[in-house]
Amino acid sequence: MSELLNPQLINLLACPDCNGNLETIAGQLQCTNCKKKYEIRNGIPCLYPSSIDEDHLQEEESLADMMKRTPDNKKDQFSLAQWDESKKEFWGMVKNNVEGNNKAFINIGCGYDFNYIVHEKEGSIFVNFDLVCKMLNFLKNEHGAKSCVAGDINKLPFKKASFDYVISIDVIHHESDNLESLIKSFADLLKSGGTLFLEDPNAWGIFQAPKSILLPKPLYQFTRSIYHKIKLSSHKPADYEFPTNVWKIKDILKNMGFSDIMVYPNNSYPCIASKAFQLYNLFSGIEYIKKYHSYHYMISAIKKYN
Numbered sequence: 090m091s092e093l094l095n096p097q098l099i100n101l102l103a104c105p106d107c108n109g110n111l112e113t114i115a116g117q118l119q120c121t122n123c124k125k126k127y128e129i130r131n132g133i134p135c136l137y138p139s140s141i142d143e144d145h146l147q148e149e150e151s152l153a154d155m156m157k158r159t160p161d162n163k164k165d166q167f168s169l170a171q172w173d174e175s176k177k178e179f180w181g182m183v184k185n186n187v188e189g190n191n192k193a194f195i196n197i198g199c200g201y202d203f204n205y206i207v208h209e210k211e212g213s214i215f216v217n218f219d220l221v222c223k224m225l226n227f228l229k230n231e232h233g234a235k236s237c238v239a240g241d242i243n244k245l246p247f248k249k250a251s252f253d254y255v256i257s258i259d260v261i262h263h264e265s266d267n268l269e270s271l272i273k274s275f276a277d278l279l280k281s282g283g284t285l286f287l288e289d290p291n292a293w294g295i296f297q298a299p300k301s302i303l304l305p306k307p308l309y310q311f312t313r314s315i316y317h318k319i320k321l322s323s324h325k326p327a328d329y330e331f332p333t334n335v336w337k338i339k340d341i342l343k344n345m346g347f348s349d350i351m352v353y354p355n356n357s358y359p360c361i362a363s364k365a366f367q368l369y370n371l372f373s374g375i376e377y378i379k380k381y382h383s384y385h386y387m388i389s390a391i392k393k394y395n
């Protein structure tokens with residue numbers, strides 16, 4: 090049986106195919122414009138567009154299983170606990186920038202991230218949005234997340250200008266060929282004066298740049314794939330993933346009229362060889378290197394007022 094959805098959440102939703110309003114009819118959501126129906130599973134609206142890429146969905150589902158496994162197995166280089174630790178800096182940046190209670194947040198490509206709790210407790214509505222439904226089920230069933238929505242970042246199923254804060258951690262490099270339109274769609278979700286918070290692997294990262302900036306992209310992708318095959322990596326990047334260029338992201342935001350664009354280094358990053366990390370720490374004594382050549386970078390930017 091489907092649960093009743095919070096009306097505040099329904100108000101934020103839109104049809105991913107035509108952006109029409111949605112209404113609840115007989116335990117489902119239906120677009121008032123194109124009449125497409127959407128399931129609500131375990132209280133989670135499943136707002137997948139007709140154009141959903143099933144192969145991509147399956148790939149992300151298996152990555153979700155990998156993220157969830159406990160790292161007893163030495164072959165598993167990925168540790169969810171380490172990952173959570175590394176994100177404390179990001180959520181600290183968010184906390185420092187958020188003003189007031191009763192706001193509307195969305196975490197796009199939220200995965201297993203349960204940092205929504207802090208903001209839900211302060212009376213805000215916090216939408217956890219991801220392609221993979223089982224991650225959202227985990228947040229809802231095991232952590233009590235109130236607002237979870239499944240869908241595709243390429244067709245965001247939300248009304249424009251609905252959110253005070255749009256957050257996306259380690260996701261935009263999944264759409265590295267499509268960055269401008271992706272960031273535009275994030276910007277569209279923000280109210281004027283709202284803040285966008287992004288975090289992503291840095292193409293200009295100190296040991297990353299010679300590969301991601303100097304090598305032609307197809308050649309880098311090919312050598313990277315061979316490397317991970319030989320290494321039998323459990324967390325190998327998919328071909329469509331590519332670290333993003335922090336300067337380009339800054340330019341995209343500037344051209345879209347964002348103001349107060351702040352770039353911060355993300356100092357902690359798990360799953361990296363300790364020798365490389367020691368060297369990085371040595372170089373990052375230089376402020377400029379630390380800010381623009383960290384492994385991951387974080388950005389906050391404010392959407393202009395209309």
Ligand SMILES: C[S@@+](CC[C@H](N)C(=O)[O-])C[C@H]1O[C@@H](n2cnc3c(N)ncnc32)[C@H](O)[C@@H]1O
Pocket residue numbers: 149153176197198199200201202218219220221224240241242243257258259260263
């Ligand atoms: C590297 S994980 C980051 C997860 C989370 N933000 C975190 O910091 O732990 C990327 C996330 O993006 C989601 N994702 C990938 N492609 C997506 C798409 N097309 N639409 C929505 N979510 C997507 C994945 O399911 C996954 O949860």
Ligand SMILES: [Zn+2]
Pocket residue numbers: 104105106107108109120121122123124125
């Ligand atoms: Zn529609």
